[in-house]
Amino acid sequence: MLTTDTLFEQPTLGKRMAVLGLGAVGVEMAQALARLGIEVTAFVTRKASAGLSDPQVLDTLWAQLEKEFTIHIGERATLAAHGDGVEVTSGSHRVVVDQVLVASGRVPNIEGLGLETLGVALDERGLPAFDRNSRQIGDLPVFIAGDIDPSHALLHEAVDEGHIAGMNAFANSPQAYCRRTALAITFCQPNAAVVGKSFKELGGHDIVIGHIDFSRQGRARVAQEDAGLLRVYADRASGQLMGAEMCAPAGEHLAHLLALAINNELTVQQMLNMPIYHPVLEEGLRTALRRAAGQLPNRALSDLEVCDLDVQNVLD
Amino acid sequence: MLTTDTLFEQPTLGKRMAVLGLGAVGVEMAQALARLGIEVTAFVTRKASAGLSDPQVLDTLWAQLEKEFTIHIGERATLAAHGDGVEVTSGSHRVVVDQVLVASGRVPNIEGLGLETLGVALDERGLPAFDRNSRQIGDLPVFIAGDIDPSHALLHEAVDEGHIAGMNAFANSPQAYCRRTALAITFCQPNAAVVGKSFKELGGHDIVIGHIDFSRQGRARVAQEDAGLLRVYADRASGQLMGAEMCAPAGEHLAHLLALAINNELTVQQMLNMPIYHPVLEEGLRTALRRAAGQLPNRALSDLEVCDLDVQNVLD
Numbered sequence: 001m002l003t004t005d006t007l008f009e010q011p012t013l014g015k016r017m018a019v020l021g022l023g024a025v026g027v028e029m030a031q032a033l034a035r036l037g038i039e040v041t042a043f044v045t046r047k048a049s050a051g052l053s054d055p056q057v058l059d060t061l062w063a064q065l066e067k068e069f070t071i072h073i074g075e076r077a078t079l080a081a082h083g084d085g086v087e088v089t090s091g092s093h094r095v096v097v098d099q100v101l102v103a104s105g106r107v108p109n110i111e112g113l114g115l116e117t118l119g120v121a122l123d124e125r126g127l128p129a130f131d132r133n134s135r136q137i138g139d140l141p142v143f144i145a146g147d148i149d150p151s152h153a154l155l156h157e158a159v160d161e162g163h164i165a166g167m168n169a170f171a172n173s174p175q176a177y178c179r180r181t182a183l184a185i186t187f188c189q190p191n192a193a194v195v196g197k198s199f200k201e202l203g204g205h206d207i208v209i210g211h212i213d214f215s216r217q218g219r220a221r222v223a224q225e226d227a228g229l230l231r232v233y234a235d236r237a238s239g240q241l242m243g244a245e246m247c248a249p250a251g252e253h254l255a256h257l258l259a260l261a262i263n264n265e266l267t268v269q270q271m272l273n274m275p276i277y278h279p280v281l282e283e284g285l286r287t288a289l290r291r292a293a294g295q296l297p298n299r300a301l302s303d304l305e306v307c308d309l310d311v312q313n314v315l316d
Numbered sequence: 317m318l319t320t321d322t323l324f325e326q327p328t329l330g331k332r333m334a335v336l337g338l339g340a341v342g343v344e345m346a347q348a349l350a351r352l353g354i355e356v357t358a359f360v361t362r363k364a365s366a367g368l369s370d371p372q373v374l375d376t377l378w379a380q381l382e383k384e385f386t387i388h389i390g391e392r393a394t395l396a397a398h399g400d401g402v403e404v405t406s407g408s409h410r411v412v413v414d415q416v417l418v419a420s421g422r423v424p425n426i427e428g429l430g431l432e433t434l435g436v437a438l439d440e441r442g443l444p445a446f447d448r449n450s451r452q453i454g455d456l457p458v459f460i461a462g463d464i465d466p467s468h469a470l471l472h473e474a475v476d477e478g479h480i481a482g483m484n485a486f487a488n489s490p491q492a493y494c495r496r497t498a499l500a501i502t503f504c505q506p507n508a509a510v511v512g513k514s515f516k517e518l519g520g521h522d523i524v525i526g527h528i529d530f531s532r533q534g535r536a537r538v539a540q541e542d543a544g545l546l547r548v549y550a551d552r553a554s555g556q557l558m559g560a561e562m563c564a565p566a567g568e569h570l571a572h573l574l575a576l577a578i579n580n581e582l583t584v585q586q587m588l589n590m591p592i593y594h595p596v597l598e599e600g601l602r603t604a605l606r607r608a609a610g611q612l613p614n615r616a617l618s619d620l621e622v623c624d625l626d627v628q629n630v631l632d
Contacts, residue, residue, distance in 0.1 A: 133623065155594040160620060167618065178623040180591035253569030256590070256598050260576055263590045274572070274579040275496035278471040282572050302483065304476060304493040307449065 014098020191251030196243030210292030330414020507567030526608030
């Protein structure tokens with residue numbers, strides 16, 4: 001039985017591995033171990049991985065993952081000793097492996113912090129209510145940061161939380177800080193990413209969706225990375241970019257590009273106005289943006305803005 | 317004697333190659349051929365390559381290139397038949413090779429177009445004056461696009477030129493279109509790129525410069541791509557991003573991120589407000605941006621903006 005704390009301490013691994021859970025870490029490790037020659041069998045209780053909520057993007061990622069290892073969906077897996085290994089069973093699925101990697105998430109390490117002495121109500125996880133933007137617990141001079149907040153357990157969010165908590169702990173009165181656009185990346189291949197509002201979060205919002213299938217994208221094909229799907233979501237009324245989900249070659253970089261646009265509340269049209277070199281994967285993103293733009297009312301005839309001749313010549 | 321038209325038609329290549337010129341194509345081909353096992357010797361008349369004008373970035377790129385092939389700087393190379401090969405001579409530098417790749421640029425293919433019948437003055441290259449933003453030649457119903465304009469001989473610029481020329485050819489009266497932020501990428505390793513205003517173009521402008529040395533950047537080291545230098549230029553008074561030059565791992569992607577920011581006239585502070593995941597190469601770019609920000613007057617205490625508690629909680 002291994003966790004990501006102990007996996008990297010093993011001098012050797014047996015040739016059969018079960019992975020329980022396909023969150024970011026589960027996907028990354030399962031794919032990496034499969035590529036190292038280990039027979040990997042993953043067990044999940046539902047079709048979900050890498051934080052993706054867009055069913056089309058998730059289907060595309062799973063089709064790629066299933067080329068490299070086996071995934072069983074079903075009830076919670078149970079483990080039993082079996083000869084020289086471990087028998088993993090989930091409903092009718094059963095496999096004997098040499099080791100099991102548990103990648104089903106972590107719980108906040110709050111034991112011994114004394115949260116119960118604060119005099120505020122604690123939820124069923126033992127956590128107090130706090131403000132996400134000031135990190136303050138009620139009106140107390142106590143601020144919360146890091147893994148204690150399991151809702152955004154990402155390093156860059158924890159760094160911001162520590163920054164805000166630290167600033168506020170020394171301020172005369174605590175301030176609220178705007179949080180950055182959401183960004184989550186899983187370093188599998190193709191990279192999975194969710195930027196801004198997820199497909200699920202936008203349920204009920206009137207959006208247009210643009211997509212690019214990387215199996216037909218020029219640079220992706222030349223680079224033999226021709227697999228993946230990226231979908232962008234824009235507000236139908238304003239054209240503002242709201243979010244994106246993807247499993248895409250160099251998705252980690254495309255996700256940052258979209259994050260900058262979303263963080264600055266840019267519209268699809270403003271993003272289409274940027275230069276895109278050739279041949280690059282960003283041309284695929286542009287195709288997705290153009291497809292979204294084509295569904296907007298008052299679609300511009302050109303990616304380029306009309307400008308005054310004289311002014312432009314002075315500035316150029 | 318080969319050009320990039322004929323290089324790819326060769327069924328085999330001899331083991332010794334001279335490359336004349338280290339522009340984008342010269343650098344890309346010299347490095348690629350060297351990696352294919354060919355002994356490459358490049359000849360240039362001055363230390364310049366990949367369009368870089370920032371001497372520190374250029375030095376960093378050359379140090380990388382010179383690990384893979386020989387570069388001679390000196391007077392224009394001359395060729396002479398020699399046994400079963402070609403003798404290439406430039407001053408005291410002399411090498412015998414099996415073939416020579418000429419990568420010293422192209423001239424516009426304007427012969428037979430009949431430009432001399434337009435009734436307008438032609439320059440020494442045989443080209444008429446025209447407006448960059450409308451593509452119009454004087455007041456004539458004639459519009460210019462593509463390689464005929466050697467000043468921006470890049471595919472995405474040519475596409476825009478064709479778009480503008482086509483729109484204007486059918487318009488009642490020609491319009492001027494804003495051109496995109498400049499972007500040039502050379503697909504060597506590390507990627508070289510110039511975004512927005514180059515170091516040379518900003519000469520005399522009051523800028524602050526931030527840098528990141530990728531030999532010490534976390535993700536670059538882990539990925540064994542730990543070589544490169546990126547420098548960003550921002551206006552000292554406003555903090556607006558003006559340009560960047562780089563030779564950097566995944567530089568093609570970092571260049572697009574900067575291009576979006578520059579195209580939307582973002583400040584260093586606005587770019588620092590975006591989320592950056594961990595561990596990624598964009599963290600290196602952030603370091604460069606922070607170093608630039610640190611030199612600006614009225615430097616913000618935080619990358620995050622202070623916001624009103626109640627409003628933010630409603631939006632969140």
